[in-house]
Amino acid sequence: MNVATDTARRATAAAPRLARGGAPRPPVRIIHLGIGHFFRAHQAWYTAHAADGADWGIAAFTGRSTALADALEDQDGLFTLVERDADGDRLEVVSSIAEARPGSDVVRLAELAADPRVAVITLTVTESGYRLRPDGTPDPDDAPLAADVVELRSDAVPRSPQTAVGRLLLALDARRLAGAGPIAVVSCDNIPGNGTFLRAGALAIAEQVDPALAEWMRDAVSFVSTSVDRITPHVAVDPAELEAAGWSDAAPVVTEPFADWVLEGGFPAGRPQWEAGGARFVDDIEPWEHRKLWLLNGAHSLLAFAGLVRGIETVAEATADPACRIAVEAFWAEAVDVLPAGVEHVRYRERLLERFENPRIEHRLAQIAAEATVKVQFRFAAVAERTLAAGRMPEESARAIAAWIDWVLAHGGRPEAPDARGEEVARAAASADPTAALVALVSAPLAASPAFLDLVRAARTEPSDSETAHAAPLA
Structure with a gap:
């Protein structure tokens, strides 16, 4: 739902917290690794604007902190997007997050990845957050990655990798073992050829963990490259602005009105109709x-x-x-x-x-x-x-x-x-x-x-x- 700021509305000291009011959350069909401001202003927003967005809920996992996941869960996954330009603000409640989980909840991550209804895994990771060398290959001197290889090889229950790529491989292995079918992995970062980059690193690490996993990934996992564009700084929102609109929000996001998303690659298990929000699908993203x-x-x-x-x-x-x-x-x-x-x-x-x-x-x-x-x-x-x-x-x-x-x-x-x-x-x-x-x-x-x-x-x-x-x- 879109709500324009109305300065004539009266702010209330006890504005209600965002909630779905008994309406069901959308079914989870997308997993996202890395809840943050940009993900919520970009992929979550595009999914909410997809023509079939009501059928594509996102289970979003944090990197380390649990605070944001807790805040979003307390308000049914809803959050306010504040589009801020020189003339004023436009407020929109984004409803595409069906679950918000701490990154450490690897049991839920594996459970969702093993569900054949889940068709897409997206990631927002900083350039260095992949912990890969510039050509996409693993850095043998990277201690957290090396520790994840040992963890993923182990018989521990549950296995608990700590890096983004390690958690991605945990999810893909759970899907492989469940026979849940192919899936698309979508990188949303500022690395050139990010899908190719991540594929190289993920396959190389998978070979170290289990060659059978790597072989399955070559056949069943599509790595999609993207160009993502929306300036989303970490700035605060005045609570009075949201109260004036009629609600309170513990996790609002400020962004600019401009948004752009270009994608290259296949989606073997389907995807939302992101085109309705303005996304473009091309044969050559370079x-x-x-x-x-x-x-x-x-x-x-x-x-x-x-x-x-x-x-x-x-x-x-x-x-x-x-x-x-x-x-x-x-x-x-x-x-x-x-x-x-x-x-x-x-x-x-x-x-x-x-x-x-x-x-x-x-x-x-x-x-x-x-x-x-x-x-x-x-x-x-x-x-x-x-x-x-x-x-x-x-x-x-x-x-x-x-x-x-x-x-x-x-x-x-x-x-x-x-x-x-x-x-x-x-x-x-x-x-x-x-x-x-x-x-x-x-x-x-x-x-x-x-x-x-x-x-x-x-x-x-x-x-x-x-x-x-x-x-x-x-x-």
């Missing part, structure tokens, strides 16, 4: 994911690195800063030159600026700066590599990488933002030539190019004397 990763996510990261060192805190403030905005538009001009032919980007960039300028979203740069190393790899280095391959010098992506390096070194090599590769970053920052060492973390080909390294050094705010000594002499 052009769409590159447009989104480089133009939206790339701009976000560049605004974060360039803005934070200037004392700027939000995307809207950074977009209004002339130096930050010029840097973004210059990077975009270089990025669109390596987009596949025919991909519309002029109107997309215009709309991005409108979205970034929305002052009421309060998208904080410190949040965007998390997991910076892998983001730089996919958002800046990818553009630079393609520009070099096309026979041009990637001056603007070099400037973007330089902004990241300046931000890293401004914090002594240890920015406060979480980063799974933080120790590697710190060691590179402490080396004799931090520019070359940090570039090597995100791209071996770029680090092997003296001309590119010189571009980065030239763009650095204050390269050290030792770095200057490494630069090639001027002709």
Whole structure:
């Protein structure tokens, strides 16, 4: 149901908590791993807007905390989505979550996965949250993944993997053993070719756990790649706003009005009619994911690195800063030159600026700066590599990488933002030539190019004397 904010309504101190009022919850046909703001503003919203959404309930599992699952269960899985633009808010109650469970409830996860009515497993995982190497293969030095392999091999009842991929494999193995039929796994993250990436990692780990599981997965599991796009910062909602609309909510979500979802891959057991909410199904997702990763996510990261060192805190403030905005538009001009032919980007960039300028979203740069190393790899280095391959010098992506390096070194090599590769970053920052060492973390080909390294050094705010000594002499 959609409810427009009516400021003329009288707020009540005892507004009722969201509830279905005796109406049944939708039947569970989707499992989701990773309850969070983005999942609820995106996949849960698209499912609620599907033409047959009433037939596709979602059982959503948290990563670690139980608090959000408890809050959602207390209000029958319902939550308020606040679409916030410069002119005001639009409130909508989203009803697609049929169950909210803590991630540790692996018994319920396996039980649902073994139900043939369940047709889709979706995931929202950060780039580093998969705990896989850049090519999608498992990292043999990753202790939690190694522990999950031991756990999944064991005869323990129940087996209790802790990582996202480990829990996914637990669910798939339960489905295999139950003979429940094929299923689609849908990655909803910012990794290029995310379905292919996850398939490679999941199969490699499954081979270590049980080759029979891996063989079944090759035949019965479709890994769907997606491009997901909806700016959803972690910001609070004024309880009075919901009370004015007639209810209270312990788990509201704020997002922007814009939403986009592009998917590539098969759904052997069926899927919701997400097209009714605007989702698009394509034969080749690469052009769409590159447009989104480089133009939206790339701009976000560049605004974060360039803005934070200037004392700027939000995307809207950074977009209004002339130096930050010029840097973004210059990077975009270089990025669109390596987009596949025919991909519309002029109107997309215009709309991005409108979205970034929305002052009421309060998208904080410190949040965007998390997991910076892998983001730089996919958002800046990818553009630079393609520009070099096309026979041009990637001056603007070099400037973007330089902004990241300046931000890293401004914090002594240890920015406060979480980063799974933080120790590697710190060691590179402490080396004799931090520019070359940090570039090597995100791209071996770029680090092997003296001309590119010189571009980065030239763009650095204050390269050290030792770095200057490494630069090639001027002709």
